[in-house]
Amino acid sequence: MTNDRIFNFSAGPSMLPLSVLETAASEMTNYKGSGMSVMEMSHRSKVYQSIFDETKANFKRIFHVPDTHEILFMQGGATFQFAAVPLNLMGENGTADYAITGNFSKIASKEASKYGKVNIACDSSDRNHTYIPAQEDLKLTPDASYFHYCANNTIYGTEWKYVPDTGSVPLVCDMSSNFLSKPVDVSKYGIIYGGVQKNMAPAGMAVVIIDKSLAGHELPITPKIMNYQTAIDKDSMDNTPPCYTIYMLGLVLKWLDSQGGVEGMEKIKSKKAGILYDMLDNSKMFKAIADKEARSDMNVTFRTGDEELDAKFIKAATEAGFANLKGHRLAGGMRASIYNAMPMEGVEKLADFMREFEKNN
Numbered sequence: 001m002t003n004d005r006i007f008n009f010s011a012g013p014s015m016l017p018l019s020v021l022e023t024a025a026s027e028m029t030n031y032k033g034s035g036m037s038v039m040e041m042s043h044r045s046k047v048y049q050s051i052f053d054e055t056k057a058n059f060k061r062i063f064h065v066p067d068t069h070e071i072l073f074m075q076g077g078a079t080f081q082f083a084a085v086p087l088n089l090m091g092e093n094g095t096a097d098y099a100i101t102g103n104f105s106k107i108a109s110k111e112a113s114k115y116g117k118v119n120i121a122c123d124s125s126d127r128n129h130t131y132i133p134a135q136e137d138l139k140l141t142p143d144a145s146y147f148h149y150c151a152n153n154t155i156y157g158t159e160w161k162y163v164p165d166t167g168s169v170p171l172v173c174d175m176s177s178n179f180l181s182k183p184v185d186v187s188k189y190g191i192i193y194g195g196v197q198k199n200m201a202p203a204g205m206a207v208v209i210i211d212k213s214l215a216g217h218e219l220p221i222t223p224k225i226m227n228y229q230t231a232i233d234k235d236s237m238d239n240t241p242p243c244y245t246i247y248m249l250g251l252v253l254k255w256l257d258s259q260g261g262v263e264g265m266e267k268i269k270s271k272k273a274g275i276l277y278d279m280l281d282n283s284k285m286f287k288a289i290a291d292k293e294a295r296s297d298m299n300v301t302f303r304t305g306d307e308e309l310d311a312k313f314i315k316a317a318t319e320a321g322f323a324n325l326k327g328h329r330l331a332g333g334m335r336a337s338i339y340n341a342m343p344m345e346g347v348e349k350l351a352d353f354m355r356e357f358e359k360n361n
């Protein structure tokens with residue numbers, strides 16, 4: 001079962017830890033003597049409730065979520081939150097600041113502009129999102145309802161290395177592609193959210209961590225299914241939650257514990273990214289696309305400068321068992337997504353393969 005797996009560098013959905021998949025497989029038809037699959041359980045049953053509670057408690061412990069904040073599991077992925085955030089937070093002030101550092105933050109800002117005024121606090125599109133603007137370059141609205149940014153730009157391979165200082169304006173962060181890859185001071189944030197299919201679980205939901213004091217001020221048109229206060233009051237079970245995805249998140253969190261939690265993961269992911277960036281910095285053929293100071297540890301974007309050679313490399317890499325290295329069409333070149341579940345070995349072997357390819361071409 002194990003030896004036919006390849007190194008999958010997909011940007012998402014992406015690799016899950018092998019041990020997690022094996023546990024899920026072993027529990028597939030009969031979860032711990034319940035006589036049924038987790039997929040077949042009522043979300044109101046005792047056995048499912050214990051899976052849910054344990055998963056939420058482990059998330060809170062591992063990610064150090066303070067008691068001021070609530071953890072929500074909501075269907076619809078990160079894109080659902082692009083609408084839920086403004087609907088719940090735009091409030092009476094009606095203005096929100098958005099930092100545009102890539103495609104997803106741009107989509108989020110467009111969605112928000114349906115529900116209020118959006119002020120573009122910064123926009124890195126002048127250099128095709130290869131950098132992250134500095135704090136002093138953020139144009140902030142002093143009384144904005146919130147400030148929204150995307151911590152890791154999945155398509156362009158850049159990552160914020162600082163937490164923006166917005167004074168008393170609540171920080172809202174899309175962490176879809178670097179959630180649980182390092183410790184975060186959650187108390188600094190009004191909301192952290194992310195689709196789970198990059199670093200946490202199979203697709204089908206977002207994890208939302210919300211400062212409880214921000215809920216309950218939603219616009220009157222807010223659909224009930226998007227209302228954070230309802231989700232808090234009903235503990236994410238106003239309707240059927242994505243039961244199996246939550247179970248899988250629970251298994252991933254147990255695996256994360258075995259890796260030293262987010263503190264352990266930070267060391268591992270820095271080492272993995274370092275292997276690839278060192279390779280790129282020492283290569284005459286391959287070049288990293290993002291500015292050095294803004295490089296993402298999750299999505300490593302690079303190119304040769306010659307589109308034909310890029311295509312040749314992608315083809316050869318695919319044949320050698322390194323899948324999904326083609327860059328997003330907006331960024332071009334190649335992208336190696338090396339989320340938490342990518343083994344060290346996958347990164348080392350890819351770097352070796354790139355050196356070999358360079359020698360032969």
Ligand SMILES: *Cc1c(COP(=O)(O)O)cnc(C)c1O
Binds near residue numbers: 078
């Ligand atoms: C993948 C991704 C999204 C979109 O997530 P969905 O769950 O498909 O809606 C949004 N933001 C970022 C940063 C992403 O990487």
